[in-house]
Every structure is written in structure tokens, then in C-alpha cells.
Amino acid sequence: MxxxxxxxxxxxxxxxxxxxxxxxxxxxxxxxxxxxxxxxxxxxxxxxxxxxxxxxxxxxxxxxxxxxxxxxxxxxxxxxxxxxxxxxxxxxxxxxxxxxxxxxxxxxxxxDLVVDRTAFDRIIAAGGYISVRTGSAQDANALPVSKDDADASFDAAACIGCGACVAACKNASAMLFVGAKASHLNHLPQGQPEKDRRVLAMVRQMDAEGFGNCTNQYECEAVCPKSISADVIAKLNRDYAIAVAKEATTAS
Amino acid sequence: MASNGSINSAIPSGPLADKWTKHKNESKLINPANKRKFSIIVVGSGLAGGSAAATLSELGYQVKCFCYQDSPRRAHSIAAQGGINAAKNYQNDGDSVWRLFYDTIKGGDFRSREANVYRLAEVSANIIDQCVAQGVPFAREYGGLLDNRSFGGAQVSRTFYARGQTGQQLLIGCYQALEKEIAKGGVKMYPRTEMLDLVVVDGHAKGIIVRDMVTGEISRHAADCVILATGGYGNVFYLSTNAKGCNVMAAYRAHKRGAYFANPCYTQIHPTCIPVSGDYQSKLTLMSESLRNDGRIWVPKSPEDAAAIREGRKKASDIPDEDRDYYLERKYPSFGNLAPRDISSRSAKEACDEGRGVAPTGLGVFLDFRDAIDRLGKDTIEARYGNLFQMYEKIAGTDPYTSPMQIYPAVHYTMGGLWVDYNLMSNVPGLHVLGEANFSDHGANRLGASALMQGLADGYFVIPATLPNYLAGETPGSVSTEHDAFAEAEAAVRERVDKLMSIDGKRTVDSFHRELGLLVWDKCGMARNEEGLKEALEKIPAIREEFWENVRVPGDSGNLNAELEKAGRVADFLEFAELLCYDALEREESCGGHFREEYQFTEDDEAVKTGHTGPGEAKRRDDEFCYVAAWESTGAGNKPKLHKEDLDFENVKLSVRSYK
Known part of the structure; x- marks a missing residue:
């Protein structure tokens, strides 16, 4: 052709x-x-x-x-x-x-067509992890995780960090990427201890990197090669609101 | 410490099951206040490099980690689909550390080190614990506990998996641990940075020379030791399931600086890949081995039916069961479609060589889910393999739910690599090698779901324990980048880059890479013989010579230049290919992924008469070749020097590997 x-x-x-x-x-x-x-x-x-x-x-x-x-x-x-x-x-x-x-x-x-996406790495570095020192883990089956939670976590964890969500968004928002990481870890019992810290740190880093805000256009979800649902953004917003409220209470 | 042959593998004495514990107890320690004085270079950020960098930083060392990708999350470990083995025995089906050890030794055709493999099986359970704690979303049952599946070469279900994306999920866990350490300041990350040489000072590895792929800047990095976790050399064949960027440069540069390269001829050809369809093809796509749990592999019994399918006159569904040859089930009834990779691949080649291939090129066999869909329903098959079926349809353009997949073997993994001792240190003190880049655990053939296990075992659990055995004898920061060895290495790197830029020939880098790949695949691929290998050894230097006279690298070296990057890598493949063929020529036996046509079982052999194995199966020659071939570089174009490490089997009995 x-x-x-x-x-x-x-x-x-x-x-x-x-x-x-x-x-x-x-x-x-x-x-x-x-x-x-x-x-x-x-x-x-x-x-x-x-x-x-x-x-x-x-x-x-x-x-x-x-x-x-x-x-x-x-x-x-x-x-x-x-x-x-x-x-x-x-x-x-x-x-x-x-x-x-x-x-x-x-x-x-x-x-040409090559872009620098290291901002994504810095967002993960801000809080997109579960702190567990190598060697300190308990037996893997000591902590059962319901299949529904494990599947929901997996659906979000499928993110490949390509940045299409950002490129598709008129605001260049990274909410789908950040929401996917928060959803992956916050759905799991292992992710609970750092949940609030994680969400606050990742969202603040996202803002510092110059990504825009979400205005519910769902372009991100449409182009995501792993079909990650925009529901992760709703969960991110909820988790963030709770974390901010808790932070305010602790500070006062 | 036992000494094997002329090289000291530093295997601890004592009973097999106690060696690792004993070794850890006797290993040196470095106190926390001193750890932060030591600096460590890690090259590569896949499962082995990423887990090592993160863990060493947690321990308090200063780590610098380098990768050619734009982010450490993208290393090719990410593409592993099927799963990771661990001797957890959660299924209560009789698994144990011993069984995982034995399956791996046997799967490797008795060409790996007992002590290393036993340690791998021992730490396998810790890996699963670690990954679950990090939030890796492994598949679970409704009760909330972890699920398992079976993989080739094993009769127990010990494979943990995360849909068809296990490598991705494990790498993300590892990458997140790495990013956590980067944020803490323990690891300095250098993405889009390529190692172009190893710096050896007074016989010890003390640094590297790198090129910033964005600015073109060449710089020196010194450290108290160097860890290479740079993957395999499968792209020497041009077409493979490796990512396009995978290359042998770091390992080969280390080889040229004195590190022995072990068993390069052990290359794994994966049986289930999408067949080649044309000259434009840039890579091959793997379909996970897990598909063989439910898919049945077959070709028509008659070449006439096969020809009719190739020419589009018949469809797979037109061939009744009695005219189909489910050849793996026929030849290996106890393992069936889950026969190990080397055996499955060779069987596919045999069927196609007999004119029974079904792809348009003649090189392809069916992987059929008809019976599984009838038995389990489409929904169950979709839940198990949905993403793989979708991937197949995107590439091949046909729907595997209604017509069988066509598959053919392709280069996938390389068992050979830089020689290391039990501490994972090469013969160059200070240079440690992890993951696919080393040679030690898989022998002549790797079992499915064992690569992820080895990469993470090396990085999370082995190197953190063994590295102090080297570091404790060193003064931290004793070498700076001002040393003459750095100046010499940097000058050599600059000269090479300048030379590549100045040739200004007529042919593209890719055209040389393709030419080399076709030759190596033809002469040193799934089947090898003396004549072909000698022919390859004559032709490779000619291609290399033309490369250095006629390659065209456009642009300049002062910014992002993909052609320059490729040129450097292909230049090394053009030397490495010779090493591969020398090793294949020297090893006059068949074992695992190395099949020498001169050495196969015939009807006259006792093992065939007793029904233990069949004619045409690989024939090892234990009396002469039960050793690791560790090659020392003697300069490009010269035959490398062979060192042998004898393999002592004290715990398992060498036997003819049978999966009948």
C-alpha cells in the first residue's frame, strides 16, 4: 500500500x-x-x-x-x-x-516524536509504593485478599505508564495515571498504612510537575491502551478528600 | 571451598541443603555506619538490577543505577507473561524445595550447578512473600488465598501469576521499591544512559563509561564495585521475542575487559511464538507457555493436508481428529503439551521439516483450543487467556476462539552469560552479574516461569548477602575517575563513537543486523552441525569487516541518535556471534537448547531399545562435556581461550532426560 x-x-x-x-x-x-x-x-x-x-x-x-x-x-x-x-x-x-x-x-x-516522561517517575517516587524492606515480609498467604479486591487492584495495576491519558486530555491532566496507582495500592490491605500519605504526596507532586486538573471529559479512559476505567479518578478524589480532612484535623 | 577445574566456583562445602545457610553465616558483614561509605554501580533496572539496586540502598549503600530505557519501569522483564515459580506447596500436590531444585536441574539437562540451583529453589518462597507485601496483585481464589497454575517441565502447580502480565506486575513492584529509594536519596537513577565500557583498575572492576543518550555526553563513573544486570543476548539473532533495545554490549564490554563468558551456545528457542510473516518483520511475539495448559498442539498427519491448509484449500476444522497428529501428546504422554521448551520447539521444527507445517511459509503448527472450549466453555477460556487471545488476533488477524492459533518457535532467552561464582561474582573481582546476564542457574535449558524467579532471587536475596564478601576487603572510595584506567577507557569509547560516525557508508545498521541474524539463526539456531558452524565462523568476520567500512550512521553524536545507539550494539553482536559459534562448535554433544545434529539417539541406543527415550532425542556426552565452558577474550577476530569448570553432581544422578 x-x-x-x-x-x-x-x-x-x-x-x-x-x-x-x-x-x-x-x-x-x-x-x-x-x-x-x-x-x-x-x-x-x-x-x-x-x-x-x-x-x-x-x-x-x-x-x-x-x-x-x-x-x-x-x-x-x-x-x-x-x-x-x-x-x-x-x-x-x-x-x-x-x-x-x-x-x-x-x-x-x-x-521528533520522543518525549520526556520522567515526571511520571517522580510521581511514583513521591508515594506510589508500599514500604516493605526486603526480607521483612510475612508468608504470602498469611494475609488473604478477597478476589474482588485483588481483581480491582489488578485492573488498576495494569497501567503501563505510557502517558496517553495525559496526551489525550485537553488539560494534560495525569489523574488517570495517578488514580490508577492509588487504586492499585489502596485496594489492598497491604496498602492501607500509607494510604493517606500516598495520595497526598502523589497528587501534590502531580501538581508540581505542571499536569492540569480533571474536568470529567473521559478522553483519558478512551485512549488508555489498558482500558483503565475513569472510576479510579473518582476513587482518587475520595481518598484525597479523606486524606486532606485527616491532615487538617491532625494539624489543628 | 571446593575448587572445580581451573576456575574456583566458591561453592561452600557441606550438605546441599545447608550450603546457603552456612555460607550466609560465614559471609562477611559490613556495619551500618560503614555501608554508606561504599558506592555500588548497578547497570540495568529489570527484575534483577532493580531489585538489587532497591535492596542495596535499603541496606545503606550508595547506589547508582543506569538503564537505556526512559524509565526503569520499562526493562524487558516487563514482557514476561506466564508466571513465577516458587516451592510454596500451597496446592498440597507434593511440591518441595527439593522438587523445584530437581525439576530445574533436569530441565537444564544436567548442565547447571547443583548448589546455585538449590539456593534458587530455597529462596523462591521468600520472593512470593516479598512481592505480595509490595502489593503485587497475584491471581487469587475466592477464599482470598493465592492461586497457582502449571508450567512446562513440572508435574506440580507451583506457578504464581498475575493474569498474562506477571512480569509487568513484578517489575512494577520492584520499580516502586526502587523509586522509593530514589526519593530517599539512596539510589541515583540514570535513565536513557548506556554503558559503553567497564573500567578495571589493578584487576578490579571499579567503574564504567557511559553515554547520555539525550545529550551525547560521555562520562566516567567510579564505584567500589560494579553489578551488571543487563539481560540476555537473544537479539544476536535479530528476530527474537526480546525488546528492540536488548543488547549484549555491557556484558560483552566486560568480557573484553577480562570477564569470562560462559556457555553462550545455550540459547532458548520458545515453542509458542507467532510465526514470521515477512522480511519487514522487526521482532517476534511470544504467546505465553501457559496457553499449553489448555491448548493442544498439532499438525496434519499427511503433508498433503498440510499443503492444502497452507494454500487455503482447507481449514483446520476440515481435518478430522484421526488425521491430526497431536505430536507432543503422542511422543511424551506423561507431559504432553507441557513438555519442556527445548523439546517442544524441536518437535515443531521436525514436523515442519517433514512438510507438515501449516503457516503460509511452511513454518508453523496449530495451537488449538477447540477441545478446551468444548470442555470448559468460552467464558472460562476467556477468563484465563483473554488478553493473550486478543493480542494474537491483533497481530495475526484471526480469531483464536474459532480457528486455532498458528505458532512457531522463536529465540526467547539465553541461558549462557557471564561466568559467576557462588557469590555471583565474575572472575574479575568486583564485577558481579545477576539475572539473565549470568549463566549459573538454568543449565542448557530454562524451564518456564523460572526467569522471573532467578532475577528476583539474585537481586533481592543473593547479592545483598554475598556482596560484603567482596566489599569487606576493599577500602571505600579508593579509586576515583582521575585514575589512568578511566582516561584510557573513555578515550577508547570516544574513538569508537567517532569511528562509527565517520564511516559514512551506504548500508543501514539494521541491514547488517538482519544479515547477521539470518546467518546465526540458520547455522546456530534450533539445530547445529559442525559444517554449518564452521561456515558461520567464516562468514561473520566478513560481515563485520563490511560493517566497519560501509555502515551509515546519520546525524551527529551530540544528541539523541537512535542509529548510533544501534550501531554500537550491532558492532558488538558482530563480534559476539563468533563467540557463540565457537562455543557451539566446541560442545560436541546435544543438551537442552543446544542441539548438535551429529549427537542424537538412534534405534541402536540402549535407552531407545528400553523405551526410555526415542530416536532423534538430544544425546548428552557426560564423560566429556559435563563442564561449564568459560571463554576468555583474546581480542576481536581471535579464537577465545576455553576454561573449563567441571560440574560435580553429588546429589542427583545424571540420567537421560525423559518426559515420556
Whole structure:
């Protein structure tokens, strides 16, 4: 198949950046979207140009590295998958495809389609964990967890930290990401002792990183490759309200 | 301490079951006030590196952790689907530390160290405790207790799992522990930073040279010891289930600085991957081995039926049961579709070599859920494997609920790695190696759900206990980056980067990588022979030579440059591939993932006559090859020097590995 690509090119963080056009000819329809970009890059390099930089690693939808906005939608219009799981058979011969990075103030562009998402790591470092020193754990079955709680926890823990939720949100809010982590840990009995601290610290770090607020548009849920429900945001809000109230009481 | 062959493996004396406890009791300690004076470099942030960095920081050491990914949460441990083994015996089905030990030794075709494997089985239970305490959401039963499933090569259910994303959940637990330590100031994290060389000072590993992949800056880092947890070398084959960034550079650079590389020929070809479909293919996707719990593997009995399927004249459902060959169930009735990986892979190759493959390329077999869906219902199958079925459909474009999956073996894991002793220290003092990057626990074949176990065992429980045996003899901070060895290593790294940038040839890095991969897969893949290996050893240097004359690395080295990163990695694969073939050539036997066509059982062998094994099965030669091959570098293009560590089996009897 033959395609026209409109790709965001930006040499470094200081460069202004622009859309450039590439003709992608004779692309096998069995190949993946990233393999299509590989083919285009091979040709660019052979012709003496600079290849299009994009982040990718596992190419099976689990590492969360790939971060392309395809035709205006983070990861593409297909639900429940990452950009690396998009296959060319979903496009038609002659299509024009727009490819841009995940855009958000808190995700500065490194080069072309590559962005810096270390803000997410700092949010986790602020409180997205259960403190347990290695070697100090009790027997795993000493603490039963109801299957419903374990499943709810897992549903939230499936987050791959890709940042599509932020890129899709008009406010560049990270509430789905933060809510998913809070929900993963707060649903479990092991997560209770640090629950309040965790929520306060993560939300404050999220604000400090320059992510916006949630205004209930659910764009995040729609693009999430792991289909994490926006319910985690509601739970985050509840947990946060309780934590703030407790903090105020303790302080007074 | 027992000395094995010419290399000292530092295995503690005493009964097998007491060795680890005794070793810990006799190991050196460093008092808390002194721990913070020691600095440790950890390269890699997967299960092994991440757990080591977090735990060593908890203990009070100053840790620097490096990874090439943009975040430590993305290391390729994340892609492991099926599960993690542990000898908990929660199912009351007769499991024990001994059984996990024995299954692992046998699964590894009697080519691993007894003491290391026993320790692995011993600490396996602690890993599950640790991960649950961290909040890893393992699958549970309605009573709230942990669920288990079975995996290949075992007759008990000892595998803990978190849907099809066990690696991801374990890595997130480990990453969160690491981030906690980063916030506390115990670990300084360097993402998007690649190790380009090891610095050895007076024979001891004391630092690394790295490149900041965003700014291109090359810098020196000194420490009191260096830990490599940099994964395997499966991408030497170009196509594998590894992430695109996985590479051998850190381990190979250490090898060139003196560290022995052990058993590189032990490569694992995973039986259940989505088949190759074209030249554009950039990687292969694994379908979890757990699918073999309910899926049945088959090909048509007749090549004619297979050809009809390949050409689209017949569908799988057109073939009646009596015309299907469920070959694993037929050949290995007691393990059936859960036969170990090496055996399942070779059987698939055999069937396809006989012209009975069903994929359009001829290289593919069916993994069929028809009977399981009839027996258990679609809902149960969906609950067990829903995400895997969805993944298959996205890639292959067909629905596994209605037509069987097509699968074929692909390179997945590498059992070989840098040689380490019982303390996980290489022959270069101060250089420690964890996880897939070392060689010690899986022998010639790794069992499913054992990689996650080993990575976390090494990082959480082994290295924190054994590292003081080295550090206690060192003066903290004794080496600075001003030492001549750092200047020399940095100059070598800069020269190499400059050279790669200046060749300005005609061919892309990927084109060389593909060429190398095809050659290595063809000559040193699922089956190997002397002639093919010799041919590969002639051709690899020619590809390497052309690479250094004709590769094209665009752009400049002063910013993010993916082609430069790949070029450095492929340059090392082009040297490493030779080491792999030398080892495969030297090992004149078949064992585990290393199958030499010259060494297989025939009808004339006693073990075949007695029905213990079948013709065509791998034939070990214990009298001559019951050793670890540890290779010393003698410079690129030269044959490396072989050192042997004899494997002593004091507790298990070497036997023909049978899964019949």
C-alpha cells in the first residue's frame, strides 16, 4: 500500500519543530505501524537524510515506551492498544496519516516524536509504593485478599505508564495515571498504612510537575491502551478528600 | 571451598541443603555506619538490577543505577507473561524445595550447578512473600488465598501469576521499591544512559563509561564495585521475542575487559511464538507457555493436508481428529503439551521439516483450543487467556476462539552469560552479574516461569548477602575517575563513537543486523552441525569487516541518535556471534537448547531399545562435556581461550532426560 505521512520533526527541545511530508510507498499491509516507520527510516537513511526518531522497545504493548499520536489520537483510534500494536491492515491504500508526539507541558519533547516522561517517575517516587524492606515480609498467604479486591487492584495495576491519558486530555491532566496507582495500592490491605500519605504526596507532586486538573471529559479512559476505567479518578478524589480532612484535623 | 577445574566456583562445602545457610553465616558483614561509605554501580533496572539496586540502598549503600530505557519501569522483564515459580506447596500436590531444585536441574539437562540451583529453589518462597507485601496483585481464589497454575517441565502447580502480565506486575513492584529509594536519596537513577565500557583498575572492576543518550555526553563513573544486570543476548539473532533495545554490549564490554563468558551456545528457542510473516518483520511475539495448559498442539498427519491448509484449500476444522497428529501428546504422554521448551520447539521444527507445517511459509503448527472450549466453555477460556487471545488476533488477524492459533518457535532467552561464582561474582573481582546476564542457574535449558524467579532471587536475596564478601576487603572510595584506567577507557569509547560516525557508508545498521541474524539463526539456531558452524565462523568476520567500512550512521553524536545507539550494539553482536559459534562448535554433544545434529539417539541406543527415550532425542556426552565452558577474550577476530569448570553432581544422578 502507498501512504502519505505528515510527521512532526523537531531536532531538539529548543528547535521550533514542524510537520514534514513523507511518501511511504509499497508498505506490506501485514506489517505493524512501527515496522512501516522502520521501512520509511531505512529509505531516509539510505538517501542521506536523518531518520524519524520515535520511542519504542518491546513492540508488544506492555513496556509503555511507544508514544505516537496517530491522526490526532494518542496510540491511534483503535481502542485498548498501544501504537506498537497498530497494524497497517487497519489503513487504506492512499491514506494520509498524521504522526505527532504525545503533547503536554509536563512531557517536553526530546526529539521528533520522543518525549520526556520522567515526571511520571517522580510521581511514583513521591508515594506510589508500599514500604516493605526486603526480607521483612510475612508468608504470602498469611494475609488473604478477597478476589474482588485483588481483581480491582489488578485492573488498576495494569497501567503501563505510557502517558496517553495525559496526551489525550485537553488539560494534560495525569489523574488517570495517578488514580490508577492509588487504586492499585489502596485496594489492598497491604496498602492501607500509607494510604493517606500516598495520595497526598502523589497528587501534590502531580501538581508540581505542571499536569492540569480533571474536568470529567473521559478522553483519558478512551485512549488508555489498558482500558483503565475513569472510576479510579473518582476513587482518587475520595481518598484525597479523606486524606486532606485527616491532615487538617491532625494539624489543628 | 571446593575448587572445580581451573576456575574456583566458591561453592561452600557441606550438605546441599545447608550450603546457603552456612555460607550466609560465614559471609562477611559490613556495619551500618560503614555501608554508606561504599558506592555500588548497578547497570540495568529489570527484575534483577532493580531489585538489587532497591535492596542495596535499603541496606545503606550508595547506589547508582543506569538503564537505556526512559524509565526503569520499562526493562524487558516487563514482557514476561506466564508466571513465577516458587516451592510454596500451597496446592498440597507434593511440591518441595527439593522438587523445584530437581525439576530445574533436569530441565537444564544436567548442565547447571547443583548448589546455585538449590539456593534458587530455597529462596523462591521468600520472593512470593516479598512481592505480595509490595502489593503485587497475584491471581487469587475466592477464599482470598493465592492461586497457582502449571508450567512446562513440572508435574506440580507451583506457578504464581498475575493474569498474562506477571512480569509487568513484578517489575512494577520492584520499580516502586526502587523509586522509593530514589526519593530517599539512596539510589541515583540514570535513565536513557548506556554503558559503553567497564573500567578495571589493578584487576578490579571499579567503574564504567557511559553515554547520555539525550545529550551525547560521555562520562566516567567510579564505584567500589560494579553489578551488571543487563539481560540476555537473544537479539544476536535479530528476530527474537526480546525488546528492540536488548543488547549484549555491557556484558560483552566486560568480557573484553577480562570477564569470562560462559556457555553462550545455550540459547532458548520458545515453542509458542507467532510465526514470521515477512522480511519487514522487526521482532517476534511470544504467546505465553501457559496457553499449553489448555491448548493442544498439532499438525496434519499427511503433508498433503498440510499443503492444502497452507494454500487455503482447507481449514483446520476440515481435518478430522484421526488425521491430526497431536505430536507432543503422542511422543511424551506423561507431559504432553507441557513438555519442556527445548523439546517442544524441536518437535515443531521436525514436523515442519517433514512438510507438515501449516503457516503460509511452511513454518508453523496449530495451537488449538477447540477441545478446551468444548470442555470448559468460552467464558472460562476467556477468563484465563483473554488478553493473550486478543493480542494474537491483533497481530495475526484471526480469531483464536474459532480457528486455532498458528505458532512457531522463536529465540526467547539465553541461558549462557557471564561466568559467576557462588557469590555471583565474575572472575574479575568486583564485577558481579545477576539475572539473565549470568549463566549459573538454568543449565542448557530454562524451564518456564523460572526467569522471573532467578532475577528476583539474585537481586533481592543473593547479592545483598554475598556482596560484603567482596566489599569487606576493599577500602571505600579508593579509586576515583582521575585514575589512568578511566582516561584510557573513555578515550577508547570516544574513538569508537567517532569511528562509527565517520564511516559514512551506504548500508543501514539494521541491514547488517538482519544479515547477521539470518546467518546465526540458520547455522546456530534450533539445530547445529559442525559444517554449518564452521561456515558461520567464516562468514561473520566478513560481515563485520563490511560493517566497519560501509555502515551509515546519520546525524551527529551530540544528541539523541537512535542509529548510533544501534550501531554500537550491532558492532558488538558482530563480534559476539563468533563467540557463540565457537562455543557451539566446541560442545560436541546435544543438551537442552543446544542441539548438535551429529549427537542424537538412534534405534541402536540402549535407552531407545528400553523405551526410555526415542530416536532423534538430544544425546548428552557426560564423560566429556559435563563442564561449564568459560571463554576468555583474546581480542576481536581471535579464537577465545576455553576454561573449563567441571560440574560435580553429588546429589542427583545424571540420567537421560525423559518426559515420556
Amino acid at each position: 502507498n501512504l502519505t505521512l505528515k510527521v512532526w520533526r523537531q531536532k531538539n527541545p529548543d528547535d521550533h519543530g514542524r510537520i514534514e511530508t513523507y511518501e511511504a510507498k509499497d508498505i506490506p499491509e501485514e506489517c505493524s505501524f512501527l515496522e512501516m516507520l522502520d521501512i520509511v527510516n531505512e529509505r531516509i537513511i539510505t538517501e542521506g537524510g536523518d531518520p524519524i526518531h520515535f520511542d519504542h522497545d518491546c513492540r508488544e504493548g506492555i513496556c509503555g515506551t511507544c508514544s505516537l499520536t496517530i491522526n490526532g489520537i494518542p496510540h491511534s483510534k483503535e481502542r485498548g492498544i498501544t501504537a506498537c500494536q497498530v497494524h497497517m491492515r487497519k489503513f487504506r491504500d492512499g491514506d494520509t496519516i498524521w504522526i505527532e508526539p504525545f503533547r503536554a507541558r509536563a512531557f517536553p519533547i526530546v526529539r
